[in-house]
Amino acid sequence: MPLILEASSLSLNDVHRFLKLEELSTGSFTDFLNFEPLTEFEQQDLLGIQNDFRRYLRLGKISEGLVKFLTIAPLMRLAGFYDVPIRLTMEDSVAIAVEDEDKRITGRMDILAINNPQSNVASTFWILVIETKNSAIEVSxxxxxxxxxxxxxxxxxxxxxxxVTNGLRYQFLYLRHEQQPTYQLMPLLNLNESAGAIELLQVLKSVCKLVSFQE
Incomplete structure (x- = not known):
């Protein structure tokens, strides 16, 4: 019977070793995504999200649930993730068999955006996987x-x-499988910085549109 490991208890070195993952040098969003300027409406809505988060942050630590409610949910709505053909799921379980080892890693992802299986997309396509933490925990x-x-x-x-986000900081990564699985971390974005917040929404909008290329 395989040894069951919880993903939440693993170190980054464990993940690299078990999944044979290699980290590449920090990437650039524009190597993979095309940004569009934000509309005036989007900028105003984004400012409201920033202000709401700042107000709660001044009161102390923001729980993981409130991070989702105050930032992730409105940002994803504004970026288009609530529209067809995308479907959002929450608290989905995953299990991965570790190659060449008698181990199995299990986890529970916070939020997953996929194409709607009943759309015209030929097969299920994962668009964005999101892990949230409370505001006192470093995103790393x-x-x-x-x-x-x-x-x-x-x-x-x-x-x-x-x-992965704690509400204030947003760390994107791009995971690929070519000769071997690799990933690149992208520049860290801060919701409380005007330029960072704008780029955050531009990234989310661009990632959201990737599903159209699978149709």
């Missing part, structure tokens, strides 16, 4: 869980975007 602590969850998608597609 969520990377092992995020990488494990996102790795599952490589069974059926060649690449996927992932995001």
């Amino acid at each position: 602590e969520g990377l092992p869980q995020l990488l494990t969850d996102a790795f599952k998608s490589l069974e059926q597609q060649s690449s996927v975007w992932g995001l």
